[in-house]
Amino acid sequence: MEEEKKNRVSMVVLSGDMDKLFAAFIIATGAAASGMEVVMFFTFWGLKALQKKEATGKSFFGRMLGMINGGGITKANPSKYGFGGMGRWMFGKMMKSKNVTSLVELRQLAIELGVKMYGCQMSMDVMEIPREKMIDEVEEPVGVGFFLEQARDSRISLFI
DSSP states (O other): OOOOOEEEEEEEEOOOOHHHHHHHHHHHHHHHHTTOEEEEEEOGGGGGGGBOSSOOOSSHHHHHHHHHHOOSGGGOOOSSOOGGGHHHHHHHHHHHHTTOOOHHHHHHHHHHTTOEEEEBHHHHHHTTOOGGGBOTTSOOOBOHHHHHHHHHTEEEEEEO
8 A cells, every 4th residue: 555645845956057946946935835845955056045155165176166156046047048147147137127036035935935945964065065154044954865755755756
C-alpha cells in the first residue's frame, strides 16, 4: 500500500539566475498561498537567493568565488542576455513598468507565507558561505538526506 503524500511542494533550487529564481519563488508563493507546505533546498548557485550583500570566502579560491558570485539576490542576472549586468538592469526596468514584484519582495512574501528555506550545508562549506552571511529568516543548513525525506513525502517535487 502506497503512503499518503503530504500537501507539500519540495523544491531544489540549484540556479542563481534571475529568471529561475523568479520561477522558484512564484511557484513557492503560489503553493503556500493555496495552503500547501513548501520546502526549498538551495544549493550551489541557488544559495545566492539566501545570501546577504556581503563578501564571502576565507581562502583565496573562496574569496574569488565570492567576488565572481557577487552575492545577494539583487545581483542575480538573467540566464540569457546578461550583458555584464545590463540585462539585470533592463529586465528590472521592464518588470517594474509592468508592476511585477521584485525578487526581494517575492522572497519576503515567501517568508511571510511560511515557506521553509534551507541552505545546503555541503555547498555552503565548499563555497565558503557561513550561516551568518545568509538572511536571518533562512532555516539552519541541512544535508541532502533531510531534503530527500521532505521530497519523499511530498505531492510535488521540483528541480530549478
